Every structure is written in C-alpha cells, then in structure tokens.
Amino acid sequence: MTVTPHELLAQMASTFRHEIGPAVDEPFAKTQAFMAAVILSKLAGQLQAAEADAQAAGDERRAVVAALRARLGSACPARLGDALTDLGHDGSDAAWSRLVGSLYAERDGLGADEFDALLGVVRSALRARLDRALAYAS
Amino acid sequence: MTDAAAPVETRIAGYLAGKLGADDLRLRDVQRIAVGWSHETWLLDASWTADGVQHERGFCVRRDPGNALLREMSDLGVQFDVLRALEATPVPTPRAYFFEPGVDVLGAPFLVMEKVAGVCPSPWGSDGRRFYEAAAGRGVLPGSFTDALVAIHNVDWRAAGLDFLGVPALGTDFAAREIAKWRSLIDATGIQPDPVLTDLICWLEANVPSTDRLVLVHGAYRTGNLLIDDDRVSAVLDWETEVIGDPMYDVAYVLSELNRERTELLSNIVERDAFRRRYEQGTGIEIDDDACRYYQLLYAMRSAAFWMSATGLFASGRNTDLRLARTAWSIPVVLDNAARALGY
CATH class of the missing domain: 3.30.200.20 (Phosphorylase Kinase; domain 1)
Known part of the structure; x- marks a missing residue:
C-alpha cells in the first residue's frame, strides 16, 4: 500500500485535532496543537490539488499571453512585450506582477479603453487563480 | 540594572x-x-x-x-x-x-x-458580540464611540505637539505616503506579492484622493481597540498606526464591513445614520463616501500587508506561533474582497 503525501498530512492533521489537542492542558500549547491541525489540513488539500491547479494555471497563463499579444500586435510597448515574454516562460507571482505593473505603467500610452480591455483579460486569469487559492482559505 | x-x-x-x-x-x-x-x-x-x-x-x-x-x-x-x-x-x-x-x-x-478602568471584548467572538449588542441596546455606547472619534479628529495636533508624527502636504500627499508606508512593510516581508495585490497597489497609486484637511488619525479605530467602562469609551488604545492625515481614513474604517460581524451596526455598536449625523455634527466634517471607498481599498492593502508580515515572521523563524503561519490563508480572503471592489 502506498500512502500519498497529502493523505499523510491529512492523517497528521487528524491526530493533532483528535488526540494531541484534547490531551494538552496548557492553553497556549493546546491552541498550537489545534492550529497545527488546521494548517496540515490546508496543506493536504493544496498538495492533493497541486497537479490539477498547476495545469489550469499554465493554460490560463498561455491564454493571457496569446490574447494580449494578439490584441496589441506590433503596437506592443517594449516594457509590456518584455513582461509578456517573461510570463510566457514563468508563471510565478513575480512574473504576473510584472505584467500588471507594466500595464499600469503604459496606461497613458495605451489609452483608457485599451488599458481597461487588456487589464480585463489579465484580471479574468487572476480571478481564476484567486478562486483556486480561496478553496483552502476558509 | x-x-x-x-x-x-x-x-x-x-x-x-x-x-x-x-x-x-x-x-x-x-x-x-x-x-x-x-x-x-x-x-x-x-x-x-x-x-x-x-x-x-x-x-x-x-x-x-x-x-x-x-x-x-x-x-x-x-x-x-x-x-x-x-x-x-x-x-x-x-x-x-x-x-x-x-x-x-x-x-x-x-x-x-x-491602568484604566474598563473592558475590551474582542468583537470577533460570541461573548464580545453579545457584549456589544447589549451595550448598543442600552443606547449610551454608540454615542460615546462616535464622540471619542470626534475628539480625536478635533485635536489641535499642532498645539498638542504631534507634528513629530510627520505632516503631509495638503492634496494627494497623505494617501501616497500611506501607500508607500504599507508597501515598505510588504517589501520587508521578503514575500513576493500576489499579482492581485500588485493590481490593488497600482490602482491605489493611480487613483489617489486629495484632501484639504489634516487631522490626527488613529488608524485602527474600532471596538477591540477601545476600553469600555459603564457603557462609555474610557480609553482609546493601540496607538500603533496613528498618523496626521485625512479624517476619512478613520471614517472609512468605521464604515467598513471588516469591523463588524453578524450585525449591520458599525463596529458592532452604532447605526450607520446615527454615526454619520453625530460625527458630522461633532467635527463639522462632511463624510466623503468616494474617499471612504478609496480608503477601504487601502485598508485591504494594509490587511494583506499585515497578514504577509505575520506569515513572514513565522516563515523566517523569528516567531514560532503557529497562529501566524495560519494567516497565510487569510491573504486570499482579503484579496478576494479587494478584487470584487475593483470589479473582478
């Protein structure tokens, strides 16, 4: 029998919640035990969904890069183009933030309507990222 | 020694x-x-x-x-x-x-x-909610809550010698300073901001409101930061984020949904209209709803910075309290509220 990492974390959470926490008398330590259970449960959920989440994030990222490149065409400002190139290779928070920052930096040159349209595309993808994070937040 | x-x-x-x-x-x-x-x-x-x-x-x-x-x-x-x-x-x-x-x-x-007489129940727990609900029903605390904020905003801060806190220029300087201050806290965490937070900060920087009045701002005026004795505010506590700035910064926080739970009463104790009337009458300052909406988004940035700081303290090993680690999952909740307010 193989135990997956997320199953192991979930079982550890259960042990903290049902056995260790109730057995601890000192209030601060008791709180820590129950908090460990909460954190391990969240990590277990995130680990279980990590592969599917990464797949979805990659698909969204590529779609955003393609949509913005298509919309901007040859008029793409250099800073924005660089940020899109980075995001094409790298789905980190930093790469997404660079794209958002470069959009705001080019706002005047793009014009209000174009800026809103481009930011709207980015925000759709960010909304999806956020929704995945919220699945473990509460 | x-x-x-x-x-x-x-x-x-x-x-x-x-x-x-x-x-x-x-x-x-x-x-x-x-x-x-x-x-x-x-x-x-x-x-x-x-x-x-x-x-x-x-x-x-x-x-x-x-x-x-x-x-x-x-x-x-x-x-x-x-x-x-x-x-x-x-x-x-x-x-x-x-x-x-x-x-x-x-x-x-x-x-x-x-040591001032009074109690300071947390508004987030059931005991605290019951305490504030009962106090609100007796009718004295809502006015006292508002009057204490009026007293803060009516302070002659120059005469009191509070200009050492730093005095922004009239106009957009105050909000710009606040954004920079909380951004520095985010930078100090060493944690890369979520792009939704980057969007929020960029939006705040692009839409800074102007203010033509500077007051002493508490910066976190709500129940839980006030001592209550005999249904009156006996002491305003937690002078950790005070600043000379736009009075709407505090008003926005009072009006925010962040500070109440399972009640329409602001900060769990005061009706919105009653607060507005008493505040405006006491200060002579008209509440600017647009400015308040802006500052509520700035508070979202602050909240994200706060939780990132908490997470960073734990992650760096400087504080081993697991409750700080748990706050990593509070960040998306704050950003969700901000994203909705920004329209997505």
Missing part, C-alpha cells in the same frame, strides 16, 4: 520602586495579557509609601518582544510621546508614566502607563 534572572514581576516592581521613590512597593493582581501577537502587556496594582504618604495605583506595562506584528511601524517610544501629547486633550487615553528604551530592566524596551 536589575537581576535578569528574576521573574518579570519582580523586575517591574524594582523598576517602579526606583521611579516612584518607594522602598516598600508591593504588586498585586498581576495579569499578563495579549500573548504572542503584539506587544506583551501586564496589568497590575501597586501600593507604596513615599514621603510618608500611602499610595495605590494601577499600572499597565507594555514590552516590545522584538518579534511582534507591525514591529517595523510601531515604536513604544512614539506611543509614549503620543499618549503624553494627548493627555491635555479631551481624547480618552491612559496617562503615560515612563518609557524605558534600554534592555537592562525587562530585556526589551517597555512603556508604563495608567
């Missing part, structure tokens, strides 16, 4: 005896509160004889543990100076007695102030 191995209570007693010129000082009812998240706090009663006269007084001691939340922006020395400056004003605050910047006495800087 005191004996570093002695219990904290003994060291506090020795320190107070020296400051008060007492050789028979005794402490009783020593309580330690607020463990782990912020400054460490002790409440205690002291009795002593000086110059042949018997004295009794309650004290509150706050120590900087060196790894508390908001430590980068919250200096006990500044809190001491603010409390001293407010003593001559109508703002209900504890009297500040002593500030010790060194580490010899308690191992860290600390502040000694008056």
Whole structure:
C-alpha cells in the first residue's frame, strides 16, 4: 500500500485535532496543537490539488499571453512585450506582477479603453487563480 | 540594572520602586495579557509609601518582544510621546508614566502607563458580540464611540505637539505616503506579492484622493481597540498606526464591513445614520463616501500587508506561533474582497 503525501498530512492533521489537542492542558500549547491541525489540513488539500491547479494555471497563463499579444500586435510597448515574454516562460507571482505593473505603467500610452480591455483579460486569469487559492482559505 | 534572572514581576516592581521613590512597593493582581501577537502587556496594582504618604495605583506595562506584528511601524517610544501629547486633550487615553528604551530592566524596551478602568471584548467572538449588542441596546455606547472619534479628529495636533508624527502636504500627499508606508512593510516581508495585490497597489497609486484637511488619525479605530467602562469609551488604545492625515481614513474604517460581524451596526455598536449625523455634527466634517471607498481599498492593502508580515515572521523563524503561519490563508480572503471592489 502506498500512502500519498497529502493523505499523510491529512492523517497528521487528524491526530493533532483528535488526540494531541484534547490531551494538552496548557492553553497556549493546546491552541498550537489545534492550529497545527488546521494548517496540515490546508496543506493536504493544496498538495492533493497541486497537479490539477498547476495545469489550469499554465493554460490560463498561455491564454493571457496569446490574447494580449494578439490584441496589441506590433503596437506592443517594449516594457509590456518584455513582461509578456517573461510570463510566457514563468508563471510565478513575480512574473504576473510584472505584467500588471507594466500595464499600469503604459496606461497613458495605451489609452483608457485599451488599458481597461487588456487589464480585463489579465484580471479574468487572476480571478481564476484567486478562486483556486480561496478553496483552502476558509 | 536589575537581576535578569528574576521573574518579570519582580523586575517591574524594582523598576517602579526606583521611579516612584518607594522602598516598600508591593504588586498585586498581576495579569499578563495579549500573548504572542503584539506587544506583551501586564496589568497590575501597586501600593507604596513615599514621603510618608500611602499610595495605590494601577499600572499597565507594555514590552516590545522584538518579534511582534507591525514591529517595523510601531515604536513604544512614539506611543509614549503620543499618549503624553494627548493627555491635555479631551481624547480618552491612559496617562503615560515612563518609557524605558534600554534592555537592562525587562530585556526589551517597555512603556508604563495608567491602568484604566474598563473592558475590551474582542468583537470577533460570541461573548464580545453579545457584549456589544447589549451595550448598543442600552443606547449610551454608540454615542460615546462616535464622540471619542470626534475628539480625536478635533485635536489641535499642532498645539498638542504631534507634528513629530510627520505632516503631509495638503492634496494627494497623505494617501501616497500611506501607500508607500504599507508597501515598505510588504517589501520587508521578503514575500513576493500576489499579482492581485500588485493590481490593488497600482490602482491605489493611480487613483489617489486629495484632501484639504489634516487631522490626527488613529488608524485602527474600532471596538477591540477601545476600553469600555459603564457603557462609555474610557480609553482609546493601540496607538500603533496613528498618523496626521485625512479624517476619512478613520471614517472609512468605521464604515467598513471588516469591523463588524453578524450585525449591520458599525463596529458592532452604532447605526450607520446615527454615526454619520453625530460625527458630522461633532467635527463639522462632511463624510466623503468616494474617499471612504478609496480608503477601504487601502485598508485591504494594509490587511494583506499585515497578514504577509505575520506569515513572514513565522516563515523566517523569528516567531514560532503557529497562529501566524495560519494567516497565510487569510491573504486570499482579503484579496478576494479587494478584487470584487475593483470589479473582478
């Protein structure tokens, strides 16, 4: 029998919640035990969904890069183009933030309507990222 | 210098005896509160004889543990100076007695102030909600809550000597400074901001409101940061984020949904219209709803910075409290609220 990492974390959470926490008398330590259970449960959920989440994030990222490149065409400002190139290779928070920052930096040159349209595309993808994070937040 | 191995209570007693010129000082009812998240706090009663006269007084001691939340922006020395400056004003605050910047006495800087009568229930728990619901029903606390904010905003801060807090220029300077201040806290965490937070910060920077009036702003005015005694605000606490700035910054926080739970009452105690009427009447300042909506988004940035700071403290090993680690999952909740307000 193989135990997956997320199953192991979930079982550890259960042990903290049902056995260790109730057995601890000192209030601060008791709180820590129950908090460990909460954190391990969240990590277990995130680990279980990590592969599917990464797949979805990659698909969204590529779609955003393609949509913005298509919309901007040859008029793409250099800073924005660089940020899109980075995001094409790298789905980190930093790469997404660079794209958002470069959009705001080019706002005047793009014009209000174009800026809103481009930011709207980015925000759709960010909304999806956020929704995945919220699945473990509460 | 005191004996570093002695219990904290003994060291506090020795320190107070020296400051008060007492050789028979005794402490009783020593309580330690607020463990782990912020400054460490002790409440205690002291009795002593000086110059042949018997004295009794309650004290509150706050120590900087060196790894508390908001430590980068919250200096006990500044809190001491603010409390001293407010003593001559109508703002209900504890009297500040002593500030010790060194580490010899308690191992860290600390502040000694008056122990004010009152309770400070958390508005987030069921006991606190029941407390505020009952107090709201009796009708006195809602007005007192509003009046204490009015008193803060009516302070002649120049006359009180509070300009050491920094005075922004009229116009957009105040909001720009606040964004920069909280951005610096985010940078100090060493955690890469979520792109939704980047979007929020960029939006805030691109839409900075102008203000033509500067007041003393508390920066976190809500139940939970106020002592309540006999249905009145007996002391405004937590002077950690005060600033000279736009009065709507505080008003926005009061109007925010962040500060109430399972009730329409602002901060769990005051009806919106009643607050608006009393505040505007007391200050002569008309509430600007557009500015409040802006500042509520700035509070979202602050909240994200706060939780990132908490997460960073744990991740770096500077604070081992697992409740700080749990706050990593509070960040998406804050950003969700901000994203909805921004339209996505």
